[in-house]
Amino acid sequence: MTDLEEMQKELDKIKLQEEQLFEEMKHFVNQRSYVDAKIKVLSKVLPTLKSLKVETQDLVNTIHNIAESAEGISNKVRTLDCARNRVDECQQRVADLIDVGLCSEGVQTAILNEDYEKGAGHVHRFLSMDQSLLKQSATDIENVSSVLKAVGTLQDAAGQLRTIVQHKFDEAVRLEDLASVERFFKIFPLLDMHDEGIRKFCNYLCDKLRDTADKNLQTALNAPVTDKRHHVKFADTLTLLFEGLARIVDIHQPLVETYYGPGRLMSVVSFLQKECDTQVKLIIMEFQKHRQLQKKINQISEVAKMSSSSSFSKLDKLDPKELDILIQEITIMHFRMELYIKFIRRKVLADIEISVLISEERNNQILQLDKLINASDLSRRKHDLLSLYLQLEQYFMEESVSKAVGIDSTETAQQTSSMVDDTFFIIRKCIRRAISSGSLDGICAVINIACAVLENDFCGILRGRLKQGYPSGYLDLTQAYNVLQTSIQHGRLQPSDTEQIRTAFLIALNNADASTEYVETLCDSALGDVKKAIPNMNTNEHGKLESCLSGLSSVIINLKDVMEYGMQQLRVSVIKPRISPWVDSFLNINHQLNDDELSEYEAGESFVQTLIMNLDSLLSSFKDSLTSANYDGLIKILIGEVTARFEKVIFKSAFNRLGGLVLDKEVRSLSGYLTSATTWSVRDKFTRLSQIATILNLEKVTEITDYWGNHDGALTWRLTPTEVRTIMGLRIDFKQEDIQRLKL
Amino acid sequence: MEDFKFLFKVVLVGNAGVGKTCLVRRFTQGLFPPGQGATIGVDFMIKTVEVDNEKVKLQIWDTAGQERFRSITQSYYRSAHALILVYDISCQPTFDCLPDWLREIEEYASSKVLRILVGNKIDREDREIPTFVGEDFAARHNMYFLETSAKEAENVEKLFMKIAEDLMQQARNKDLSRYECSTTNITARTSSVNDSSCCSKLT
Ligand SMILES: Nc1nc2c(ncn2[C@@H]2O[C@H](COP(=O)(O)OP(=O)(O)OP(=O)(O)O)[C@@H](O)[C@H]2O)c(=O)[nH]1
Ligand SMILES: [Mg+2]
Numbered sequence A: 001m002t003d004l005e006e007m008q009k010e011l012d013k014i015k016l017q018e019e020q021l022f023e024e025m026k027h028f029v030n031q032r033s034y035v036d037a038k039i040k041v042l043s044k045v046l047p048t049l050k051s052l053k054v055e056t057q058d059l060v061n062t063i064h065n066i067a068e069s070a071e072g073i074s075n076k077v078r079t080l081d082c083a084r085n086r087v088d089e090c091q092q093r094v095a096d097l098i099d100v101g102l103c104s105e106g107v108q109t110a111i112l113n114e115d116y117e118k119g120a121g122h123v124h125r126f127l128s129m130d131q132s133l134l135k136q137s138a139t140d141i142e143n144v145s146s147v148l149k150a151v152g153t154l155q156d157a158a159g160q161l162r163t164i165v166q167h168k169f170d171e172a173v174r175l176e177d178l179a180s181v182e183r184f185f186k187i188f189p190l191l192d193m194h195d196e197g198i199r200k201f202c203n204y205l206c207d208k209l210r211d212t213a214d215k216n217l218q219t220a221l222n223a224p225v226t227d228k229r230h231h232v233k234f235a236d237t238l239t240l241l242f243e244g245l246a247r248i249v250d251i252h253q254p255l256v257e258t259y260y261g262p263g264r265l266m267s268v269v270s271f272l273q274k275e276c277d278t279q280v281k282l283i284i285m286e287f288q289k290h291r292q293l294q295k296k297i298n299q300i301s302e303v304a305k306m307s308s309s310s311s312f313s314k315l316d317k318l319d320p321k322e323l324d325i326l327i328q329e330i331t332i333m334h335f336r337m338e339l340y341i342k343f344i345r346r347k348v349l350a351d352i353e354i355s356v357l358i359s360e361e362r363n364n365q366i367l368q369l370d371k372l373i374n375a376s377d378l379s380r381r382k383h384d385l386l387s388l389y390l391q392l393e394q395y396f397m398e399e400s401v402s403k404a405v406g407i408d409s410t411e412t413a414q415q416t417s418s419m420v421d422d423t424f425f426i427i428r429k430c431i432r433r434a435i436s437s438g439s440l441d442g443i444c445a446v447i448n449i450a451c452a453v454l455e456n457d458f459c460g461i462l463r464g465r466l467k468q469g470y471p472s473g474y475l476d477l478t479q480a481y482n483v484l485q486t487s488i489q490h491g492r493l494q495p496s497d498t499e500q501i502r503t504a505f506l507i508a509l510n511n512a513d514a515s516t517e518y519v520e521t522l523c524d525s526a527l528g529d530v531k532k533a534i535p536n537m538n539t540n541e542h543g544k545l546e547s548c549l550s551g552l553s554s555v556i557i558n559l560k561d562v563m564e565y566g567m568q569q570l571r572v573s574v575i576k577p578r579i580s581p582w583v584d585s586f587l588n589i590n591h592q593l594n595d596d597e598l599s600e601y602e603a604g605e606s607f608v609q610t611l612i613m614n615l616d617s618l619l620s621s622f623k624d625s626l627t628s629a630n631y632d633g634l635i636k637i638l639i640g641e642v643t644a645r646f647e648k649v650i651f652k653s654a655f656n657r658l659g660g661l662v663l664d665k666e667v668r669s670l671s672g673y674l675t676s677a678t679t680w681s682v683r684d685k686f687t688r689l690s691q692i693a694t695i696l697n698l699e700k701v702t703e704i705t706d707y708w709g710n711h712d713g714a715l716t717w718r719l720t721p722t723e724v725r726t727i728m729g730l731r732i733d734f735k736q737e738d739i740q741r742l743k744l
Numbered sequence B: 001m002e003d004f005k006f007l008f009k010v011v012l013v014g015n016a017g018v019g020k021t022c023l024v025r026r027f028t029q030g031l032f033p034p035g036q037g038a039t040i041g042v043d044f045m046i047k048t049v050e051v052d053n054e055k056v057k058l059q060i061w062d063t064a065g066q067e068r069f070r071s072i073t074q075s076y077y078r079s080a081h082a083l084i085l086v087y088d089i090s091c092q093p094t095f096d097c098l099p100d101w102l103r104e105i106e107e108y109a110s111s112k113v114l115r116i117l118v119g120n121k122i123d124r125e126d127r128e129i130p131t132f133v134g135e136d137f138a139a140r141h142n143m144y145f146l147e148t149s150a151k152e153a154e155n156v157e158k159l160f161m162k163i164a165e166d167l168m169q170q171a172r173n174k175d176l177s178r179y180e181c182s183t184t185n186i187t188a189r190t191s192s193v194n195d196s197s198c199c200s201k202l203t
Helices: A004-112 A116-128 A131-140 A146-176 A178-191 A194-222 A230-260 A267-288 A293-308 A320-355 A361-373 A377-406 A418-437 A440-469 A479-491 A497-533 A540-552 A555-588 A594-603 A607-623 A628-651 A658-675 A683-696 A703-704 A722-727 A737-740 B018-031 B067-074 B092-098 B098-108 B131-140 B155-182
Strands: B005-013 B042-051 B055-064 B082-088 B113-120 B144-147 B200-202
Touching: A004 A116, A004 A146, A116 A146, A116 A178, A146 A178, A146 A194, A146 B067, A178 A194, A178 A230, A178 A722, A194 A230, A194 A267, A230 A267, A230 A320, A267 A293, A267 A320, A267 A361, A267 A377, A267 A497, A293 A377, A320 A377, A320 A418, A361 A377, A377 A418, A377 A440, A377 B067, A418 A440, A418 A497, A440 A540, A440 A555, A497 A540, A497 A555, A497 A628, A497 B042, A540 A555, A540 B042, A555 A628, A594 A658, A607 A628, A607 A658, A628 A658, A628 A683, A628 A722, A628 B113, A658 A683, A683 A722, A683 B042, A703 A722, A703 A737, A722 A737, B005 B018, B005 B098, B005 B155, B018 B042, B018 B055, B018 B082, B018 B113, B018 B155, B042 B067, B055 B067, B055 B155, B082 B092, B082 B098, B082 B155, B092 B098, B092 B131, B113 B131, B113 B155, B144 B155
Parallel strands: B005 B055, B005 B082, B082 B113, B113 B144
Antiparallel strands: B005 B200, B042 B055
């Protein structure tokens, strides 16, 4: 610190520190008054705190005391409770003992007076007592013998009453005294005879059921053929049976529930089911006999054997029409069975729901219910009936479709023939009938069968007709003539038949197209109908149905294949042979024009005008006889052929600037014409041709860069660089070295 | 064409009680159901597996073996890509019925259907059909052969995976040839199967 300046600096620093210290001190002084005030307040509070502490201690003590006495009280209450329970029990036992006395006195009188309800009431009271406890109480008191005697009396009376009630019930049944039957039915549970009561009562109900069912079946068997329900009389009889059963369940279920308690329906139903099975068996046996089912099934399998060994003799073939009504009756029967089973299941489930509270036990009972239903003869017969239905329905569908094909005919000016409408009418009918059976498995199977009939038989027929080909008339004249000649010689063909074969070909093609729409509608409507008929399908059932329906809708793929096959026939026999000479005439035209020649060419009928005219007349000969989809298909093929051929002849020609100009115009008008001829866009098909014309219409070689490359004006080329160079080479005024120099 | 899904229909047939339902449940749900009741009609289950990083959907149709359901079950043969014919190695009659089943298959199924013979219940001690007998039968009828146990989960996964792989292979070959020869590519509204196309694509 030799330097003055440094000393000065140090001084400044110290001064600054001094100032800071001063500030801090001032702050402390200010705080002091605040702290003083606080201390004053606190010192005032201090004595209060002391007394608070004492009081709190008091409070704690008090609470402690209260807790102790509460504990004491609750102990006492517990003892009291216990005592009261004992008193209650004691009272109960006393009451029981008194009742035992009263009941034993009353029961005999009641029996003597034939007041069985009262007697059974006494016994019920007696039975509701804890028997072991009763004996114990009896030994506890002095008057042992009197109590034991009363118990003995009651036990005797119970036995007596049981015998009497059974006997009386049987007698009532014999006398058909419905009131007494119900009277004694209600007494059984009072005597702890629930199972016996249910069994006897169900036997009674079954007897009644059997009588009615017998009568109904006899009436049906005796019904004259003229009866207007003769054709469904077995279905009617079955319906009556199920309605009777359902009524029994509906009427007696509340009775059983009231007097026997809930949870008894399963055993009621299992008794009834036995009788139901017996009656169903009788009805079905008569049905099979009277409708000659075995014979029909035999005939059907005969036919199946015949056709598979492909020897087509006309044996006694069953007319599908004859089966129509029978199949309908079977579906009604099946539906009724299904309905009844569902009814029973719903009823018993509801009963289980209210009577069984533990879910495990409930599931157990539901399992038992399903077992009962599945193992019943009714279920087995239902399955057999469905199997029968499917055999008949399959035969019906196959034969009806083959008949529809056999009588196929076309109204004039119709694009399709009757076999399409007829076939899909039949198939829709069969599917609807399957739906009316109420069985999803049945529905799915019929959809599968329909799918097979359409893919194998129906598409096969259409394909077969297309295989005959489309006789092309003018161009293959010699060839067609030869075919005709040989055919006429063999007596197979009349000259006018060419026209007929053509019509048949186009109609087959249209039939395939119309069928695709039919299939689509069929799938949609079937899905809707099934959803309506079976509203609560689970996801699995839904998946099953949809999978089968998607199989049906895949028939469309087959139909499209058939259409494609026909289109290729047309391409080979009609389009290609005619288009070629028309387009080839391009080769006879001068494409190296001067101005005069240009105006002369444009004044006359140009190449493209003639071509369009020819195409137009060709197309118009098909326009009315093809469906719009087929017509579009035809145009697609035509465009393919025209553009391909056109390309070929262009590559064989040489152009100058004006020749290129004319070509560009002509390609434009051709594309314009064909665009207007159809509903869908054909521009795409013309892209290559248009690009060729564009190249040939260039002013000079380098102009190609306006269209080629990576800029806004560039085209998406369908031509390879090599092709572009080749096309440019067709211009006689383009120098080969200029073309080679291009960077493409 | 790269990322399409395949859908194959696999149908199980064979006598009642040979364990078709148990095989399907073992494969689709990984369990052996106690007290499995007889199948009524047909049951339907779906499981998606992966083959070569491709999702393959197996639609499995479990048919009832009881005679009375034959008209229902027969209607499913035609569209099947694979048919699994099952017998019970501890029950001679189920093996003796195999020729009958083959006759049914000949009559109703597509000729190109993949056929697999399965001897089930190999966990049982009371075997009646030695392995070589089953093997021999399968070889004579041009079928794959596998012995399984639905109970012990033996070969069940392998069975279905083998089917998925084979069908996939078939479909790929088919697809190649189909795309080579045909000019038009028809896409169906809903995918499914028929005789001429062995697989269906869900794009
Ligand atoms: N030990 C053993 N038992 C099996 C096996 N697979 C099935 N079972 C038993 O065989 C019985 C029948 O099995 P299901 O799967 O119902 O037979 P299914 O072929 O589906 O019978 P249907 O539906 O009537 O055609 C059941 O009791 C099964 O427990 C197995 O691998 N080993
Ligand atoms: Mg099963």
